[in-house]
Amino acid sequence: MISRKPHVIGKPFPLIEAQRKLTGVTCYAGDEKINPDMLHARILFSERPRARFWLRNLDAARNHPGVVALLTGRDVDGRMGHTVADRKLLAVDEALYAGQPLAVIAAETPEIAAEALALIQVDYEDLPATLSIEESLSPGAPAVHPDFMSYRGAEKLNAEPERNIAHALTFVRGDVDQGFAEADVILERTYTAAHLQHAPMETHGGVAQRQPDGSVTMWMHVQAPFLQRSIIAGALGMSPEKIRIITGCVGGSFGGKVFVSIEALLAAIALHTDGRPVRLLLTREEEFKGVFMAPAMRAHIKMGAKQDGRITAIEATYDWDVGASVDAAIFHLQAVTLAGTGPYAIPNVSVRTNAVYTNLLPAAPLRGLGVAQVHWAIEQHVAELAEILNMTALNLRQWNLVKGGDHLFPNFVMHASGLESCGVLAVDAIGWRPETPRPAEENAADASVRPGVGRGMALGWSPIILSDQCGSSVTIRFDRERLCDVVVDGVDIGQGLYAFVTQVISFELNIPVEWITVEPTDTANYAPDWEASYHNLLWSMGHALLRATGEMKKQILSYVAKVWGEPISNLDIVDGEVVSYASRRKLPLLSLLEEGMGEEKSPPSFSVTATYRPSNVDGSIDSLLQSFASTAYAAEVQVNPETGDLTILQLAAAADVGHALNPESVRAQIKGAMIQSVSFTLLEEMVFENGVPISTDFMKYPIATTADMPLQLHPIVVEVPQRSGPYGARDLSHHVQVGAAPAIANAIYRAVGVRIRDLPITAQRIYDALQEKRARESAVR
Amino acid sequence: MKHEIRFIINGESRSLTVLSQQTLLEVLREDLGLTSPKHGCSTGECGACSVLLNGEVVNSCMVLAAEVDGADILTVEGLATDDELHPLQKSFIDHHGVQCGYCASGMLISAKALLNRTSRPHEEEIREALVGNLCRCGAYADIIKSIQVASRARR
Ligand code: FES
Ligand code: FES
Numbered sequence: 046m047i048s049r050k051p052h053v054i055g056k057p058f059p060l061i062e063a064q065r066k067l068t069g070v071t072c073y074a075g076d077e078k079i080n081p082d083m084l085h086a087r088i089l090f091s092e093r094p095r096a097r098f099w100l101r102n103l104d105a106a107r108n109h110p111g112v113v114a115l116l117t118g119r120d121v122d123g124r125m126g127h128t129v130a131d132r133k134l135l136a137v138d139e140a141l142y143a144g145q146p147l148a149v150i151a152a153e154t155p156e157i158a159a160e161a162l163a164l165i166q167v168d169y170e171d172l173p174a175t176l177s178i179e180e181s182l183s184p185g186a187p188a189v190h191p192d193f194m195s196y197r198g199a200e201k202l203n204a205e206p207e208r209n210i211a212h213a214l215t216f217v218r219g220d221v222d223q224g225f226a227e228a229d230v231i232l233e234r235t236y237t238a239a240h241l242q243h244a245p246m247e248t249h250g251g252v253a254q255r256q257p258d259g260s261v262t263m264w265m266h267v268q269a270p271f272l273q274r275s276i277i278a279g280a281l282g283m284s285p286e287k288i289r290i291i292t293g294c295v296g297g298s299f300g301g302k303v304f305v306s307i308e309a310l311l312a313a314i315a316l317h318t319d320g321r322p323v324r325l326l327l328t329r330e331e332e333f334k335g336v337f338m339a340p341a342m343r344a345h346i347k348m349g350a351k352q353d354g355r356i357t358a359i360e361a362t363y364d365w366d367v368g369a370s371v372d373a374a375i376f377h378l379q380a381v382t383l384a385g386t387g388p389y390a391i392p393n394v395s396v397r398t399n400a401v402y403t404n405l406l407p408a409a410p411l412r413g414l415g416v417a418q419v420h421w422a423i424e425q426h427v428a429e430l431a432e433i434l435n436m437t438a439l440n441l442r443q444w445n446l447v448k449g450g451d452h453l454f455p456n457f458v459m460h461a462s463g464l465e466s467c468g469v470l471a472v473d474a475i476g477w478r479p480e481t482p483r484p485a486e487e488n489a490a491d492a493s494v495r496p497g498v499g500r501g502m503a504l505g506w507s508p509i510i511l512s513d514q515c516g517s518s519v520t521i522r523f524d525r526e527r528l529c530d531v532v533v534d535g536v537d538i539g540q541g542l543y544a545f546v547t548q549v550i551s552f553e554l555n556i557p558v559e560w561i562t563v564e565p566t567d568t569a570n571y572a573p574d575w576e577a578s579y580h581n582l583l584w585s586m587g588h589a590l591l592r593a594t595g596e597m598k599k600q601i602l603s604y605v606a607k608v609w610g611e612p613i614s615n616l617d618i619v620d621g622e623v624v625s626y627a628s629r630r631k632l633p634l635l636s637l638l639e640e641g642m643g644e645e646k647s648p649p650s651f652s653v654t655a656t657y658r659p660s661n662v663d664g665s666i667d668s669l670l671q672s673f674a675s676t677a678y679a680a681e682v683q684v685n686p687e688t689g690d691l692t693i694l695q696l697a698a699a700a701d702v703g704h705a706l707n708p709e710s711v712r713a714q715i716k717g718a719m720i721q722s723v724s725f726t727l728l729e730e731m732v733f734e735n736g737v738p739i740s741t742d743f744m745k746y747p748i749a750t751t752a753d754m755p756l757q758l759h760p761i762v763v764e765v766p767q768r769s770g771p772y773g774a775r776d777l778s779h780h781v782q783v784g785a786a787p788a789i790a791n792a793i794y795r796a797v798g799v800r801i802r803d804l805p806i807t808a809q810r811i812y813d814a815l816q817e818k819r820a821r822e823s824a825v826r
Numbered sequence: 827m828k829h830e831i832r833f834i835i836n837g838e839s840r841s842l843t844v845l846s847q848q849t850l851l852e853v854l855r856e857d858l859g860l861t862s863p864k865h866g867c868s869t870g871e872c873g874a875c876s877v878l879l880n881g882e883v884v885n886s887c888m889v890l891a892a893e894v895d896g897a898d899i900l901t902v903e904g905l906a907t908d909d910e911l912h913p914l915q916k917s918f919i920d921h922h923g924v925q926c927g928y929c930a931s932g933m934l935i936s937a938k939a940l941l942n943r944t945s946r947p948h949e950e951e952i953r954e955a956l957v958g959n960l961c962r963c964g965a966y967a968d969i970i971k972s973i974q975v976a977s978r979a980r981r
Contacts, residue, residue, distance in 0.1 A: 066927030067915045069862025069902040073928060076861040246866050246874055246928040246962050296864070296928030297962045329867040539926025539963055713922035713968050720964030743871040743960065751953040751966050758967055 086325040087158035091140035094736025095174035111157035125280035129198040174404035181209035189402035212374035224358025224393030228349025236422035238804040240731035247296025250326035253315035269579035285573040306336040339411035344422035358393040370407035387423030388506040424503035424787035454667035463701030463763035467677035474697035474759035501791025505676035505783030516658030517585035524650030534577035553594035587771025593655035608643035674780040678788035689812030699761035703775035715760035722785030724749035836904025851886040862902035873959035876932035923972030925963035
């Protein structure tokens with residue numbers, strides 16, 4: 046199964062961690078430090094969206110036998126946030142949203158913690174709240190954060206706190222008024238997408254322990270331990286070296302375990318106990334209502350085009366309901382602004398994106414950073430525009446598509462990409478041949494398929510932006526005890542990072558994969574101010590790995606070259622042996638490490654650390670933008686016109702990954718993203734009642750099961766090399782979902798003639814749209 | 827209330843004192859250190875805690891430990907024998923039936939139960955057998971393939 050030979054990039058490579066996962070050995074959050082002596086933490090969450098509150102009976106809870114510590118906002122008054130400290134560790138007097146932590150308890154058993162929690166009585170007095178984008182932006186709405194400007198980091202954002210705008214970004218090119226004046230047709234529409242949940246199978250949690258020196262060590266399975274270290278330190282008023290986070294594999298994150306939610310509370314309570322480890326594991330209900338959701342979107346798109354199909358102008362506003370906290374604002378809005386036109390080179394552009402505060406659970410972007418929602422709007426809009434222009438959507442797209450060489454942003458010229466190939470291959474895969482343009486029918490019901498069946502497609506393009514202020518670092522040690530021991534600052538969240546690291550080292554050093562061990566990520570291995578990248582790791586980690594392995598190879602070869610008295614250029618490593626092409630000498634690396642060589646009999650050890658940090662960091666719109674990743678989706682659906690029930694007969698997704706370093710793993714990732722996209726598109730919606738989440742389990746917030754899978758899946762790998770990427774590769778985890786939802790919506794339109802502009806596409810929504818269409822048609826008759 | 831129970835776990839006989847309200851999941855994980863069954867919901871909705879109880883798949887979060895007196899239980903720790911992986915485990919590795927891996931134990935257990943009943947299940951039967959096992963990474967297609975290949979290999 047695992048070859049003894051060095052790995053070859055681009056050839057199948059089974060995930061190293063897979064065997065551990067499949068034998069139950071991999072340690073997740075709930076498996077950490079299980080020990081009968083440890084303490085158990087529970088959190089009391091607010092049950093009102095915005096209210097003054099009083100905690101009664103605290104003494105009874107504190108004195109409950111077995112309770113070791115109880116903290117309220119009066120005991121620890123810290124603020125936290127990634128960009129702006131807009132969240133309190135624990136609310137004091139006023140709760141801003143349902144799900145905000147009010148108190149935290151540590152006790153001898155989980156049962157005692159729960160009992161003590163139940164002893165606390167919370168009295169609320171409701172305050173005016175705003176619960177949607179519309180409400181927040183309407184004049185006279187209560188400000189969610191009236192004191193915003195006093196928060197740490199407020200100056201970093203382009204905020205209008207009195208209007209509930211936490212951050213806003215605009216991008217303008219050309220002159221949109223001029224563009225609309227030139228247009229023959231103008232189409233304006235509004236699209237929405239619901240709040241979602243990341244819903245990893247592993248809920249948030251971990252273990253924290255106070256150390257004798259007053260520091261705290263945390264075993265937390267999170268996506269961004271370095272970022273969390275600095276946020277937690279900021280919240281607790283400690284220096285970052287006093288917080289150590291050790292992590293391992295993560296049981297799913299999808300963006301939900303990037304920013305700090307309950308982790309800082311766990312650190313705080315651990316600091317107030319007797320030094321025993323404290324465990325906090327959220328229940329599924331708490332996971333739904335007490336950590337993060339993903340932002341909802343409202344998009345307003347206005348597009349103008351000439352009769353010949355040239356799009357002359359776009360004016361787009363994307364509003365994001367980020368709840369009561371805006372951790373990811375800068376990053377999230379940059380991504381959706383850059384993607385805001387969709388993959389079209391339009392001469393006159395005005396894109397505005399707003400992060401809007403509401404009194405709802407804080408939102409953290411889901412995998413894809415909102416770019417999928419942007420395409421939900423754009424790719425339906427383009428299809429509708431084509432219909433009005435009496436041309437095929439495919440032709441309209443081709444007319445206006447971004448091409449290599451287009452100077453899109455001040456410092457960014459579009460590179461060669463597989464955008465067009467993705468489109469062609471996806472459409473092809475479902476057996477759709479729309480190449481003969483039959484303008485009118487093409488957009489109406491599809492004559493070549495059965496009634497109620499329709500096909501649709503959508504393109505996608507996503508900016509690959511590196512994490513703000515962050516880099517990747519790798520240390521490789523080569524010695525007799527550990528052979529090749531590797532320390533990295535990135536986390537394996539299921540994307541196969543550790544396998545990637547192993548693969549590159551095996552390939553570059555030309556050594557067997559069995560020699561390589563990747564250590565769990567530990568912030569203690571790095572300087573206290575080090576900020577590690579937490580996404581698009583193929584890019585940053587890939588570059589760091591190439592530097593580290595290059596340096597390591599040089600160290601080893603120069604050591605041997607010196608003893609052999611040959612120039613280093615004669616030497617190479619082949620299958621784990623140092624060889625000289627000139628003298629034909631050979632030396633197995635293992636014997637070098639075991640016995641040493643030459644005069645000096647003590648065996649050598651080698652160590653290299655290399656880092657990669659993006660250089661293009663400034664305030665501009667295309668700062669940190671590395672490239673655009675293209676995708677296309679094509680769907681064939683069947684709609685029951687009586688009930689609105691939908692079946693996805695076929696779904697194809699093509700993704701341009703630049704170079705598939707591990708092809709089967711890439712295909713697996715694409716398939717996973719396809720199923721997740723179906724889930725987001727058809728099933729998922731975070732529902733609130735008066736600001737209180739009522740989707741708090743998998744019955745009320747269903748996610749896709751095997752019963753919801755499309756009948757046929759066609760994953761397609763497209764490889765147009767990214768010259769600046771490691772081995773010509775591009776990250777794929779964010780962009781593989783982009784285009785799924787609008788492809789399905791476009792297919793529904795072609796099946797039964799109704800457009801659904803609100804996500805998720807439920808059977809009820811299709812049914813209602815069909816009813817409305819029938820009513821309209823009979824009124825005309 | 828305390829209960830004395832005796833049962834076979836992964837082929838070994840064990841006796842244990844458990845409390846009335848303790849679930850089988852809790853006892854397996856916290857008392858016996860068998861952490862392959864995972865906590866995903868504790869309400870019977872996700873299948874991450876699946877184990878075989880007398881050959882049937884159960885959500886161990888929904889079974890009281892006191893009730894398993896005399897039962898025969900299998901977890902993923904008991905799948906591999908004599909340093910050799912079970913064909914299902916091998917197949918999951920070879921065919922990418924695992925991403926983040928949190929659902930993997932539950933998937934293996936459901937698959938094992940299915941293969942005990944049906945030696946060569948159709949795709950449709952596999953889908954049905956896995957309906958109670960959620961995978962947020964969406965790895966279903968490769969999980970199904972892994973099970974199919976494993977069932978063929980056994981012939
Ligand atoms: S934990 Fe038992 S079914 Fe989810
Ligand atoms: S592999 Fe992540 S939940 Fe299934």
